[in-house]
Amino acid sequence: MSELGPDEAARQKRKQIVWQLSGDHRGINAVAKQANIEQLENPRDLEKFFRDMVFIRKFEEKCNVAYRLGKIGGYMHTYIGMEATAIGWNAALRPNWDYVITAYRDHPQPLLMGSDPIAVMAEIMGRSGGLSRGKGGSMHVYDIERGFFGGWGIVGGHTPLGGGLAFAAKYRKEDRVTLCYLGDGAANAGVFFETLNMAALWDLPVIFIIENNEFAMGTRLEYHAADTELWKRGAPFNIKSERLDGMDLLTVLQDAKRIVDYVRTEQKPYLVEVMNYRFSGHGAADNDRQLYRTKEEEEANYKRDPLLRLKAVLRERNILSDETMEAIEEEAENRVEDIYETADASPFPEPHEVYMNVYTDMEPEVGH
Amino acid sequence: MIAATTELSFRDALRKALTEELERDDNVFVMGEDIGRYQGTFRVTEGMLTKFGERRIIDTPIVEPGFTGIAIGAAMTGLRPIVEMMTMSFSILALDQIMNHAAKIHYMTGGQATVPMVIRGPSGAAKQLSAQHSHSMEGWYAHCPGLKVVAPATAADAYGMFKASVRDDNPVIFVENPGVYTIKGQVPDDVNYLVPFGKAAILREGKDVSLIGYSRMTHVNLAAAEELAKDGIDCEVVDVRSLTPLDTETIYESVRKTHRAVVVYEDWKNGGYGGEIAARIGEDCFDDLDAPVVRCGGLNVPMPYARVLELECIPDVKDVIEKVRKIR
Numbered sequence: 001m002s003e004l005g006p007d008e009a010a011r012q013k014r015k016q017i018v019w020q021l022s023g024d025h026r027g028i029n030a031v032a033k034q035a036n037i038e039q040l041e042n043p044r045d046l047e048k049f050f051r052d053m054v055f056i057r058k059f060e061e062k063c064n065v066a067y068r069l070g071k072i073g074g075y076m077h078t079y080i081g082m083e084a085t086a087i088g089w090n091a092a093l094r095p096n097w098d099y100v101i102t103a104y105r106d107h108p109q110p111l112l113m114g115s116d117p118i119a120v121m122a123e124i125m126g127r128s129g130g131l132s133r134g135k136g137g138s139m140h141v142y143d144i145e146r147g148f149f150g151g152w153g154i155v156g157g158h159t160p161l162g163g164g165l166a167f168a169a170k171y172r173k174e175d176r177v178t179l180c181y182l183g184d185g186a187a188n189a190g191v192f193f194e195t196l197n198m199a200a201l202w203d204l205p206v207i208f209i210i211e212n213n214e215f216a217m218g219t220r221l222e223y224h225a226a227d228t229e230l231w232k233r234g235a236p237f238n239i240k241s242e243r244l245d246g247m248d249l250l251t252v253l254q255d256a257k258r259i260v261d262y263v264r265t266e267q268k269p270y271l272v273e274v275m276n277y278r279f280s281g282h283g284a285a286d287n288d289r290q291l292y293r294t295k296e297e298e299e300a301n302y303k304r305d306p307l308l309r310l311k312a313v314l315r316e317r318n319i320l321s322d323e324t325m326e327a328i329e330e331e332a333e334n335r336v337e338d339i340y341e342t343a344d345a346s347p348f349p350e351p352h353e354v355y356m357n358v359y360t361d362m363e364p365e366v367g368h
Numbered sequence: 369m370i371a372a373t374t375e376l377s378f379r380d381a382l383r384k385a386l387t388e389e390l391e392r393d394d395n396v397f398v399m400g401e402d403i404g405r406y407q408g409t410f411r412v413t414e415g416m417l418t419k420f421g422e423r424r425i426i427d428t429p430i431v432e433p434g435f436t437g438i439a440i441g442a443a444m445t446g447l448r449p450i451v452e453m454m455t456m457s458f459s460i461l462a463l464d465q466i467m468n469h470a471a472k473i474h475y476m477t478g479g480q481a482t483v484p485m486v487i488r489g490p491s492g493a494a495k496q497l498s499a500q501h502s503h504s505m506e507g508w509y510a511h512c513p514g515l516k517v518v519a520p521a522t523a524a525d526a527y528g529m530f531k532a533s534v535r536d537d538n539p540v541i542f543v544e545n546p547g548v549y550t551i552k553g554q555v556p557d558d559v560n561y562l563v564p565f566g567k568a569a570i571l572r573e574g575k576d577v578s579l580i581g582y583s584r585m586t587h588v589n590l591a592a593a594e595e596l597a598k599d600g601i602d603c604e605v606v607d608v609r610s611l612t613p614l615d616t617e618t619i620y621e622s623v624r625k626t627h628r629a630v631v632v633y634e635d636w637k638n639g640g641y642g643g644e645i646a647a648r649i650g651e652d653c654f655d656d657l658d659a660p661v662v663r664c665g666g667l668n669v670p671m672p673y674a675r676v677l678e679l680e681c682i683p684d685v686k687d688v689i690e691k692v693r694k695i696r
């Protein structure tokens with residue numbers, strides 16, 4: 001028995017796979033030189049994706065700062081280190097048509113789907129200017145009009161809802177695709193298996209994206225999953241399943257497009273295990289990561305940073321210069337600052353609003 | 369003008385409402401275990417699969433959390449699912465989906481999303497189905513904000529309240545005590561007959577004691593009132609019909625007239641919804657009361673199999689009369 005886990009061999013095997021998928025860590029620039037940017041319809045799009053990634057990173061970093069200042073409360077989970085996954089998959093969707101649902105690590109999706117970032121930030125800060133007027137908070141961000149269905153706090157509990165979104169599309173004979181993100185920890189939930197069965201049984205056009213960031217809070221993958229190859233979760237139900245990279249945006253873009261197109265035309269479910277890594281703690285309240293992982297491990301994984309990789313590509317392929325990238329980063333930082341300031345100026349909800357939206361047409365019993 | 373009526377059982381009235389709502393709105397569909405090919409465990413969905421086909425009548429695997437969640441997700445996009453629980457005892461598996469998801473969505477989204485769905489099924493004892501198939505669940509759901517809970521007693525109310533449930537934009541728990549399925553009554557011949565929620569019905573007027581109940585217990589109360597009348601005790605029978613919203617006005621009005629109340633419910637006496645009704649009467653009608661508000665609930669035990677023991681657990685006419693005599 002190793003210090004880190006009951007099955008060192010399994011751990012090593014997994015590490016190897018992660019390593020292969022994330023490319024050659026020693027020569028990120030060399031890899032970037034060979035990056036297959038020709039697959040993109042328009043390589044200039046990479047600039048847009050870079051802007052998105054920088055924006056999300058800065059937005060999340062600002063959230064962490066605001067949390068420490070007491071401007072954000074409760075539980076808050078950032079997406080730092082995982083950005084390539086949401087960006088790549090979102091790029092494959094039809095805006096204002098397809099559906100997306102995820103758990104509580106839910107800041108980037110609405111930002112990518114066109115939600116007003118001020119309303120997202122205001123929601124996270126519990127203000128009346130928030131998307132849900134402060135009723136949801138960081139874990140429950142929704143923008144239903146744009147097809148973003150949250151934003152859920154019960155691990156695994158949202159996965160049948162994702163199936164239901166796809167069910168609705170099929171019922172109405174609409175060619176919408178649903179992306180249902182879930183964590184490696186959620187991949188053990190019974191209700192997820194129930195959902196996989198029905199998705200396959202009824203041919204629901206849904207893609208389950210297991211974001212394998214190697215941790216469920218402080219519990220590492222090999223302590224929580226009997227089989228750490230989570231992509232196999234789809235196999236018992238004959239759902240097409242793959243293990244994919246989640247760090248290299250170019251790879252993600254390619255995979256996502258291929259799979260979203262497949263699901264849209266074939267009207268069948270799909271499951272992918274996307275390998276990434278949670279750079280920050282589980283949530284803002286997790287302030288001792290050394291309880292469950294070493295600094296050395298973190299350092300090694302920071303080299304997989306999707307932002308560093310994308311920068312290397314942009315630089316090596318002469319798409320953006322270092323100066324331009326720096327300018328974009330500065331611009332994003334200022335933009336986030338403005339967003340934060342504006343959101344912070346939004347008032348808290350009025351006390352009487354506490355009874356609003358319990359029901360569509362009535363109030364519950366009033367008073368204590 | 370009084371509309372024409374037809375005599376129907378509670379079950380047939382329910383099926384009629386279900387059929388008409390499916391015909392009226394393509395967004396309405398039904399899902400549940402054995403509701404199609406098998407015709408439904410309590411035969412409420414009999415003939416539906418042939419009539420509406422597999423798109424609208426969906427036999428599910430035996431996964432209450434999973435299919436309830438699928439229905440919730442579909443409802444968030446504006447479809448209007450009707451989920452049948454083979455019995456409400458099984459809905460315990462889906463509590464997370466119902467209470468943690470469906471009930472909170474409108475609130476958490478700040479009104480962006482609604483969950484127009486109905487969860488219906490038998491709640492309470494049928495006959496000798498013993499401990500794991502006989503549970504009354506309505507108190508748990510009525511406890512939870514965001515859900516509406518209705519429990520009609522008559523065929524006409526089954527018809528009108530079911531239609532109202534399907535047309536409601538909130539998640540509605542529609543409670544069917546197995547004992548009411550065969551009870552017959554006159555049902556209006558009107559496809560748009562809706563019984564609004566939050567309106568209790570006085571099924572028998574009286575001046576001495578208010579007997580307050582819902583679903584099958586309303587029929588027990590009516591029978592008890594009949595018996596007590598022979599001894600000159602004049603009971604008023606209040607059929608609560610809807611637990612959430614609760615029509616406290618009608619209940620209080622009755623109590624202000626009779627000055628005495630017995631709340632009757634089949635659910636476990638301890639912590640059942642009848643206790644909530646009793647507490648509200650105590651809190652708001654204290655000066656009008658001539659006696660303590662009394663609860664008459666199911667025995668605080670798992671439902672036993674032996675028929676004699678089972679009958680012991682469920683409040684009956686004798687139990688209600690006993691409670692009335694305690695305060696009158």
Ligand SMILES: Cc1ncc(C[n+]2csc(CCOP(=O)(O)OP(=O)(O)O)c2C)c(N)n1
Nearest residue numbers: 105153154155183184185186213215216217
């Ligand atoms: C049903 C349930 N149990 C426990 C928790 C507490 N909890 C919140 S997040 C989490 C870990 C989930 O990890 P994973 O699914 O891998 O998602 P990640 O945080 O890595 O994105 C736990 C145990 C919860 N929210 N819900």
Ligand SMILES: [Mg+2]
Nearest residue numbers: 183184215216
């Ligand atoms: Mg995880």
